[in-house]
Amino acid sequence: MDDKRKLADELIEYCKKHADSNLVQSEKKSDDAVSLELKSDRVTGLVTVYFLQFTIAEYRILDENSETVFYLHFELDDAEHAQELYHEMLESLRKLNQARVTEVLLCCSCGLTTSYFMMKLNEAAESMGVKFHFDAVPYEGLYDTAQDKDIILIAPQIGYQLKNARSILTDKIVVEIPVQMFSNYDVLGVLNMVRELCEKKTAVSAGTEEIESVRKLEEADGTLLVVSIVDLERRTQLAYRLYDHGKITASSQIVKNRYRFSDVKDVISLVKAMNPQINAVCLVTPGSVSGGKLTYEKANIFNEDIRESLEKEYDTKVWLMNFADAVVLGYAAEENKGEDTAFYFLPTGSYLGNISMVVNNRLVHHTGGHMGGRQLDGISTITTFPQNPYTLAATPEGNVELAARYLTGLITYTGCDHVVFYAKRIPDPEELRKKIGVFIEEEYIPELVKIDSIREYLYAGALKYMEGQVE
Secondary structure (H helix, E strand, O other): OHHHHHHHHHHHHHHHHHOOOOOEEEEEEOOOEEEEEEEOOOOEEEEEEEEOOOEEEEEEEEOOOOOEEEEEEEEOOOHHHHHHHHHHHHHHHHHHHOOOOEEEEEEEOOOHHHHHHHHHHHHHHHHHOOOEEEEEEEHHHHHHHHHHOOEEEEOHHHHHHHHHHHHHOOOOEEEEOOHHHHHOOOHHHHHHHHHHHHHHHHHOOOOOOOOOOHHHHHHOOOOEEEEEEEEOOOOEEEEEEEEEOOEEEEEEEEEEOOOOHHHHHHHHHHHHHHOOOOOEEEEEEOOEEEOOEEEEHHHOEEEEEHHHHHHHHHOOEEEEEEHHHHHHHHHHHHOOOOOOEEEEEOOOOOOOOEEEEEEOOEEOOEOOEOEEHHHHHHHHHHOOOOOOHHHHOOOHHHHHHHHHHHHHHHHHHHOOOEEEEEOOOOOOHHHHHHHHHHHOOHHHOOEEEEOOOOHHHHHHHHHHHHOOOOO
8 A cells, every 4th residue: 555655646746746836726535546636717636546446546627617618547456557647637727728719700691791790799709808819700610610619609590590500500509690680780789798798608517427426337347348439520439338247337438639559458457356246247449340450540540450459458358349330239128129221321511421230139350341421421422422422511401412322322332221320410310311302212221320429339239240240
């Protein structure tokens, strides 16, 4: 225990020494934990070391609404690695701690009218000393630009897009500018409206799942570990669940701005150290999976034998799955009783999606592994799009066009009974069905279901795969 305390004390001292001077520090110690709080007016950083069966470090950042915006935990056995991850936490703290300016985006059909309005609003905000910054964008650029904004103001002439915008930009405040206010360039009226919206913003939640404390791992007694990687629009979320005969005994999420494959190893090392009886691990990941090898450009992984390397390092059976395969397998089992099902995933802002299928209760594997990303480029080259596919990816209407053409090919070639899709920028599945109906007759269009969450299906599919029901 003395060695554990020494390592923890050295980490806390390192964190105190390298913390920014504008952060107020406070330290706490108990028999089973030491912690350091780094606090500003806007954010709070927490470094905690627990003395459980193993020494566990936990880094967390809470925003001004006490929501967790950064979280990771790992076994504290390498001081240099712990310091490296701490600097990543500090980088996030600095960004979150910058002077808070409310970013407002004006959107109209072509951007000309709102560009002039934007200029007048910024001039007024500066002269009045209010921390608002306005940008303007034409409709086709709304969804790409909106990701870094707090409030979206829709011009009256495209007010019919308000419903779609609210359905897609669920973590933003989206309102239509009143006609009288817009037509008269009522700068003060808009500034007052934005001020009122800011006051209501604290009631708006991004809907993130609660992150459980690492302490709950003490109670775990599992044999199957599922680790999943999910790309969010700005961050990467690593989540895991530990199962004992199908019962969840531990679960948590790790939220990071920058993803590296070493993060996966941190998770496996931590959970396996505290649960050495684990006899199988399933890693569910984006990218192309074939024979245990993974190509995932975001993590700079190109045709690496991830499965073999993890099995050697942890002396544990490892399965590697593409996340779309896991989702379709889980959906087919949970919702369709194993009936033939296809799953189509269209990432936000991309024209290339992922396709996976279950036929006769088994995954259909394509030549070269899972079919997605670059592998769909071949279909793109023979598909006639009405516009540049990159342009189509920017709007709900364009996403419908892209999905309809890919799914028409899928339906035509496979005759699948059920098509499930996840596409954040397609708010209305009926619009997609109508567009598919342009290419093939209605009687040949199968059941078409939009899902708004993939996590539970992902875990169900991974378990089904691990338990040997699918080879």
